[in-house]
Amino acid sequence: MENQNKMHSEAVLTNSDLSEQIKAVTKDSHVRAENTELMLSYQRGQINLPQYKLLLCSLYEIYQALEEELDRNSEHPCVTPIYFPSELARLESLKRDLEFFYGKDWKEMLVVPAATKRYAHRLRQIGKDNPEYLVAHAYTRYLGDLSGGQVLGRITQKSLGLKSGEEGLAFFSFPGVSSPNRFKQLYRGRMNGIELTEEERTGVLGEAVLAFEFNIEVFDGLQKMLSETENDNNTLQRHATHSKLDNGVREVAKSLQIPASLNNAFPLFRMILGLCVALATVGMGIYVF
Numbered sequence: 375m376e377n378q379n380k381m382h383s384e385a386v387l388t389n390s391d392l393s394e395q396i397k398a399v400t401k402d403s404h405v406r407a408e409n410t411e412l413m414l415s416y417q418r419g420q421i422n423l424p425q426y427k428l429l430l431c432s433l434y435e436i437y438q439a440l441e442e443e444l445d446r447n448s449e450h451p452c453v454t455p456i457y458f459p460s461e462l463a464r465l466e467s468l469k470r471d472l473e474f475f476y477g478k479d480w481k482e483m484l485v486v487p488a489a490t491k492r493y494a495h496r497l498r499q500i501g502k503d504n505p506e507y508l509v510a511h512a513y514t515r516y517l518g519d520l521s522g523g524q525v526l527g528r529i530t531q532k533s534l535g536l537k538s539g540e541e542g543l544a545f546f547s548f549p550g551v552s553s554p555n556r557f558k559q560l561y562r563g564r565m566n567g568i569e570l571t572e573e574e575r576t577g578v579l580g581e582a583v584l585a586f587e588f589n590i591e592v593f594d595g596l597q598k599m600l601s602e603t604e605n606d607n608n609t610l611q612r613h614a615t616h617s618k619l620d621n622g623v624r625e626v627a628k629s630l631q632i633p634a635s636l637n638n639a640f641p642l643f644r645m646i647l648g649l650c651v652a653l654a655t656v657g658m659g660i661y662v663f
């Protein structure tokens with residue numbers, strides 16, 4: 375690890391291209407992002423519809439902030455060279471995907487973790503105070519979407535059983551980019567042409583690490599929301615099973631003409647009766663199969 379870090383700092387010191395420096399300083403962060411639980415489920419091909427829908431909500435908030443700030447600062451000398459709205463903008467695609475999965479009222483159904491709000495807030499803040507930092511965020515999201523993002527698109531399509539070119543996958547498709555690799559080369563060249571003071575360059579590199587950090591926090595926040603929903607569903611299911619058993623007990627008590635007051639008043643009596651109902655149900659199941 376120490377060696378790796380040394381190599382990164384050497385790359386930063388010896389190569390003055392912003393695109394190389396940014397890649398070097400975010401290398402470890404990229405590995406960490408790839409290893410978040412959400413990205414690991416992706417790589418195992420285990421992405422499911424609730425996960426994908428929730429991810430789309432967060433991506434919408436993030437790209438809305440990013441693209442509004444890029445649009446507002448499109449004349450800024452550090453933004454103009456990397457401003458490619460017709461090739462890269464994702465907001466309209468995200469709107470289409472969200473409408474496909476959530477229906478016409480999708481805007482009212484957006485749910486995002488606090489980390490997404492923090493990320494969007496940071497984007498708006500730098501759009502106002504340090505527009506030169508936008509290059510770090512645009513690089514992190516768009517070059518990521520054009521790299522690993524393309525693989526993730528195919529995994530989403532397969533995992534959700536969607537057909538290629540079908541609705542719901544617009545986010546991954548870049549009709550204005552015929553060759554992602556060539557486009558990435560062009561983008562890197564544009565990044566390298568941006569004039570930055572040493573202080574600004576250091577700021578941009580720090581912001582890129584922060585951009586990855588924001589993404590990692592969003593993925594962790596999403597995973598937490600998903601596991602909480604799963605736990606809630608399990609609890610609901612357990613309640614449903616209990617109340618089924620309760621209904622069963624009530625039915626048996628009724629058919630044996632046991633007074634409701636006795637059944638309600640003695641928990642032990644209810645428990646024994648409940649156990650009998652459960653055993654009878656299992657017995658019936660064994661008999662049927």
Ligand code: HEM
Nearest residue numbers: 397407408413416417513514515517518521522523586589
């Ligand atoms: C399952 C997760 C991921 C996989 C499998 C993956 C894979 C890749 C691959 C194969 C490349 C190309 C590397 C190269 O050309 O040298 C790449 C580049 C990149 N990825 Fe990822 N990635 C993942 C997640 C992410 C995430 C979450 C982000 C940021 C939010 C991200 C941002 C980037 C960026 C900015 C690049 C361009 C690097 C450069 O050429 O400077 N990736 N990724």
